[in-house]
Amino acid sequence: MTAIEPENQDRFPGDRQPTVRILAMPADTNPSGKIFGGWIMAQMDVAGGIVALEYAGGPVVTVAVASMKFHKPVFVGDLISCFARVQKAGATSITVLVEVFTQRAHDGTLQTAKVTEAVIVxxxxxxxxxxxxLPERGPDFGQYW
Ligand SMILES: CC(C)(COP(=O)(O)OP(=O)(O)OC[C@H]1O[C@@H](n2cnc3c(N)ncnc32)[C@H](O)[C@@H]1OP(=O)(O)O)[C@@H](O)C(=O)NCCC(=O)NCCS
Known part of the structure; x- marks a missing residue:
């Protein structure tokens, strides 16, 4: 069985499903060999857009990135998981928190880290x-996020 070594905020959320999972590939690197931040942002926008679309029950567009922080670099071979959940719903807008974790395979273990987070509207x-x-939604809507 694979051991998982989480630490503090780097603990991989075990109680929710990621909205998007994808493997970081060589084609996604910047000139210094790390994964290009814009590629990660694109995955985050997709993840946030999925939960926003579900909440809206129809098409949504991205209007703003309210905040974003890259905590740690991402490398080729890292498994990327984007966890998205609705933070707030207005009259027409949906504010979504997107947290990105990596799982890095090393010597039979999976090292996990929280690498990026953003609030996207x-x-x-x-x-x-x-x-x-927006349609009326009860407090339990989307609780599986
Ligand atoms: C998104 C869009 C339809 C909004 O139109 P608009 O006339 O500016 O609409 P409003 O000013 O009424 O704002 C709509 C909602 O967005 C929110 N909003 C607008 N700008 C915002 C910003 N910079 N930050 C956070 N929220 C914002 C408003 O507060 C409002 O929320 P509410 O209805 O829940 O109170 C329009 O700006 C647009 O088409 N933008 C381009 C979107 C796009 O192409 N995205 C990239 C590809 S998906």
């Missing part, structure tokens, strides 16, 4: 691309 839109009122 989405807006539900109608067929004209204009803001659309």
């Amino acid at each position: 989405y807006v539900a839109v109608d067929s004209e691309g204009l803001p659309r009122a």
Whole structure:
């Protein structure tokens, strides 16, 4: 069985499913050989957009990145997991917290780390691309996130 060595905030969330999982590949590196931050941001935007779309029950667009921090570098071969959950819903906007963890295989163990987090705001839109009122959602909606 594979041992997992979590530490503090680097503990991999075991009680939720990641919204997006993907392996960091050589094509995703920057000139210094680490994974390009823009590639990670794209995965995060996809993850946040998925939970926002589910909440909205229809199309959403990204309107703002309210905050973002890259805590640690990501390397080729790291398994990336993006955990996204709705923080706040307004009249038409959905604010989503996206946390990214890596799992790095090493000598039969999986070392985990929280590498990036961001708060991203989405807006539900109608067929004209204009803001659309969000549906009513109960407190338990999306609790599996
Ligand atoms: C998103 C868009 C439809 C919003 O249109 P708008 O006329 O600016 O709409 P509003 O000013 O009424 O704002 C709509 C909601 O977004 C929120 N919002 C707008 N700008 C924001 C910002 N910078 N930060 C956080 N929230 C913001 C508003 O507070 C409002 O929320 P609420 O209805 O929950 O109170 C429009 O700006 C747009 O099409 N932007 C381009 C989106 C895009 O192409 N994204 C990239 C590809 S997905």
